[in-house]
Amino acid sequence: DGLAVRCSGCGIPLQTENPDQPGYLPEKALEREPVICQRCFRIKNYNEASSVTVDQDEFLALLSKIGDKDALVIHIVDLFDFEGSMISGLQRFVGNNPVLLVVNKIDLLPKVSNWNKIRNWVQHQAKEQGLKTVDIVLCSARKNQGFDRLLEAVAEYRGDRDVYVVGATNVGKSTLINRLIRDYSDLEQELTTSRYPGTTLDMVNIPLDDGRAIIDTPGIVYPWRFSEIVSRRNLGILMPDKPLKPAVYQLNAGQTLFFGAMARFDFIEGEHQSFTCYIGSGLGIHRTKLERADQLFAEHAGELLSPPTKEELDEMPEWTRHEFRISRNSQSDVFISGLGWIRINGTNGALIAVHAPRGIRVLVRPSLI
Numbered sequence: 001d002g003l004a005v006r007c008s009g010c011g012i013p014l015q016t017e018n019p020d021q022p023g024y025l026p027e028k029a030l031e032r033e034p035v036i037c038q039r040c041f042r043i044k045n046y047n048e049a050s051s052v053t054v055d056q057d058e059f060l061a062l063l064s065k066i067g068d069k070d071a072l073v074i075h076i077v078d079l080f081d082f083e084g085s086m087i088s089g090l091q092r093f094v095g096n097n098p099v100l101l102v103v104n105k106i107d108l109l110p111k112v113s114n115w116n117k118i119r120n121w122v123q124h125q126a127k128e129q130g131l132k133t134v135d136i137v138l139c140s141a142r143k144n145q146g147f148d149r150l151l152e153a154v155a156e157y158r159g160d161r162d163v164y165v166v167g168a169t170n171v172g173k174s175t176l177i178n179r180l181i182r183d184y185s186d187l188e189q190e191l192t193t194s195r196y197p198g199t200t201l202d203m204v205n206i207p208l209d210d211g212r213a214i215i216d217t218p219g220i221v222y223p224w225r226f227s228e229i230v231s232r233r234n235l236g237i238l239m240p241d242k243p244l245k246p247a248v249y250q251l252n253a254g255q256t257l258f259f260g261a262m263a264r265f266d267f268i269e270g271e272h273q274s275f276t277c278y279i280g281s282g283l284g285i286h287r288t289k290l291e292r293a294d295q296l297f298a299e300h301a302g303e304l305l306s307p308p309t310k311e312e313l314d315e316m317p318e319w320t321r322h323e324f325r326i327s328r329n330s331q332s333d334v335f336i337s338g339l340g341w342i343r344i345n346g347t348n349g350a351l352i353a354v355h356a357p358r359g360i361r362v363l364v365r366p367s368l369i
């Protein structure tokens, strides 16, 4: 697939095989003059960024360039998959450049959420990960919430610098960049006439009115997120598109919840208590006895317990078991990257376990809600 031609927009080597990878263009677009990749074409002609992805190593190579620049870095994370979409180690790469943390998809939280608490939580979690942020903006690219604040913050911290936008796949980076393009550049005029300064690698420069640019980096693929291991159809099921409806389960020790056949939650030891599931409503929750759980899975995974289907299950990694002891008087979530989380009201403590495909990130955190 390696054509010996480079995009005259961003400089990436062109290829016609894989639409999700940098440098893609449809075969017939090779006849156009000048030859540019689909991503640059879209930005140039429709003022529209589209999603392009790279793996972690490639991404780190890109990131390490940012440290040498004088820029504002916007790091977009997905509130539904916070720990899955945080770029760990970002701090090391951006050098002294300020990082504005943009937390997207807040429309997915229940309407009654306490936003101050959520903001504090984000601040705390970012700090835990060693990330210094100049500010945190909560927003919804889809529902148009928080954008005034975002634009204010960008203006405040950007000064006369370029803006690099970084994020994992599916966090809403394109949606958000498209908004920034609309608000910051003199649209048609500016974009259709300006020649793209041939940037290195696969970053795309979107020129701004003041001679600066928004630089769109490819979305980083993290293998520990459910969203990266399921089919497109199942991604639509896992990714909530309406506010989460907490599902409360009163469980006794020795009971198990199945989330389709994607993952399983065991309550092993502890007093009768409630567990609140924040999981997309497309995934059915099935309650059973812990002692019956293995057998139920063996007999009904892909049928009663689905998605995934039997065939899709064969394509997914085997489950591993993660055991956690939740201490007394703590309010914790068991987080399963890309699937959601289960809030444990740990007044009396509990011993629990999560079974999830090998490689999927599972952890305990202070409760978000």
Ligand code: GDP
Pocket (backbone or CB within 6 Å): 050, 051, 104, 105, 106, 107, 108, 139, 140, 141, 142, 143, 167, 168, 169, 170, 171, 172, 173, 174, 175, 176, 219, 240, 241, 242
């Ligand atoms: P990118 O891969 O980071 O460029 O993300 P996209 O902008 O392509 O969005 C990925 C998915 O997330 C799409 O299905 C969007 O509809 C969805 N999405 C983006 N922003 C939001 C948001 O604010 N709320 C919700 N619920 N979904 C969003």
